[in-house]
Amino acid sequence: MPERAPASFPREREAEVIVVGGGPAGSTVATTLAEAGHRVLLLDKAAFPRHKACSEYINPAAAQLLGQLGLGDDILRAGAHRMAAMLVHAPDGRRFVADFARAEPGQAAFGLSRYRLDHLLLERAKAAGVTVRERAHVRQVVREGGRVVGVAATINGDREWLRSSLVIGADGHNSVVSRELGLDTTVRWPRKTGLVAHYRGVTGLVRSGEMHVASGLYAGLAPLEDGLTNVAVVAGGHAVTARSGSIEAFFTESLRAIPAVARKLDGAERVGGIRGAGAMARRARRTAGAGYLLIGDAASFLDPFTGDGIYEALRAAQLAAPVASVALRAGDTSAVALDPYRIARRRAFTAKRHVCWIVQGFIHAPPLMNYVTARLSRREELALTLSGVLGNFYPASQALSPRFLARLLRP
Template sequence: MTWDAIVVGGGPAGSTTAALLASDGWRVLLLDRARFPRRKPCAECINPAGVAALRRLGVLDRVMEAGPARLEGWRIASDGGPSFLGRFHGGVHGIALPRETLDDILLRHARACGAEVREGLKATDLLRDGDGHVRGVVAGGEEVAAKIVVGADGLRSIVLRRLGLLARAPRLRKLALTAHVRGLGDMGGCGTMRARGRRCVGVADVGGGLANVTVVVPAEQAHEVGGHADAYFDAALRESGFVDARRVDDVLATGPFDCPVRRAVADGALLVGDAAGYYDPFTGQGIYRALRGAELAAQTIGAALRAGDTRAAALMPYERARRRAFAPGERLQRVVEAFVSRPRLLRWAAGRLDRRAQLADAVIHATGDVRPVRSLLHPALLRQLVA
């Protein structure tokens, strides 16, 4: 049997791509090396644009039944200096829930839409014809044919590496340590990020009395983590002022994140989610990018399959759509990271934003994909910044 599409990876990007293609009547095979539900190192926040994407997919009701926490905004605290609070307005909000719950819901939805899901099966290579066109995958030692292969297998994507689209070897600029804790009490419906030197700690309620804590460790401190991730995480939590927090599971580590991708399409293959290029999320953009990228990918794949042409040239509309959708946010995120990683700059910015609530809200709206990044260039906001 030749599948219309094989999707490698059952996270939000892969499950959503599979669900959308199967809903359109295509024969879709979804593979993941894990068995669900499973934990995943992630901040577990979904910004308002991601909530809207879940609604379009038809799964938001099921997600809300799982009891996620509601995120009304974010408080950013500088090291020993001021903090500022930015809130979502206009009737929108984010949510947060454990990835094992979210991913299981999305995987079940893909199966309900008609995709065949095979868990515990790892793709190890790509099949190609004599011209190098991808024609399927090798999984579990067997060759499985498809008209197109979708790589949705994350930061260390096998599909990306077999396609040779990684621009250079990943660089360790930072790593992230993630775990769940109890004992933080009411967080006021907002996530919190606290910087301490070049390290920062992000905290968000994920429902059920749990909070997700993610410690972002700069490269120069990575050697301190070594084989002691739990101890480093616990110390960072205390040093950031969360003295009543009690960790309830093991710390998951992930990184490096600096994995530039030359492009997200090739003859017979396409990349989506983190496999298509990762950047450091600020307030839940990561899952939104996975969901929105899957929507864009499914549109292009459907058109290519109907035309019987899955060459890279026929898949380029997806590449162009990705760039239009995500490039402004990536540029903004690099600016945000420049401030967060420099304590003096962050103290300066936090002080100004603390006194200018409208500007703080505008920043959170832009990073939350509620408004376009260009909205920050509004003359009234620029006047507040330089006043």
């Protein structure tokens, strides 16, 4: 990354804020800043609508945030499938119901393809006054005197240098902004690969989605719009790279190996290809610094099992926007001025992250997963607490209290 902008780097700002990436995080922060009166340019390398490797499960708290953005009716019109509960199956076949509606009336998760969801969010950003440039691939972050002052992007085949007071990296799992700033860290565990596809004709999913934990992998089923179902397999990265056959064979054999999933897929047909993402867990060393913020997956992501990704992307955008707005109005986008975002993230996400690590421990140890699932299936009050925590509408601290953990684990 150049420490100095090239001589040709414009002196005039293209926008107050450049947002790199138009997924849920980028579109949402761009919308919120534009509505606060800021001049925002959003760059995305894709042309929308576009698919994204994702299980396409919108957890209850994410659904609420979409409602706050004024998109509640739009996602229903787009065909979002309402899920009052998530059924979590242990390797021995026992199951626990994360019943959101029973934990708190009115709570529900939704299934909607990212093809539709992300397009709605990007259109919302345009309507709020954001300048959106698609097929705009950011290649470099430009720094001057130790602070970020803009980006270089390939747009329609031409290299463009763009200056701004603030760059927000919302460019997902392989964030170029994080990489260019030297903020990527190596997450050694878990190292998993996620594979997803759409199916038509999956039976038995009406008011819930399903997770099935098996030895070395798990599968997810989420009903979507138009009778489609998102089918996902998440396995150790090594198991995927060391497979003997094709990805397609690995995917279908993994699903066949879980009898309850195989039964639901019997007679169903796959629509379109298999999409995937490897080494999914990531974390940036810092999420705020002189002239930049990182949000969504560009900042961190652990694993799709708990369905937190879209929620965290929307929530991080909601936390970043007011900090950015105050800094821009004050004409001070220094590391100190932007630091409140880092603190707000810690408050918002740390406890849930600990819950997610505990869940990772369970799904990696089949006997423990069997044991905990059996306990949850017999103790409704524990199951309801965990439902609210997994859905992010109860504080995560409730599932970390010694009392809760003792009642969950006590033989």
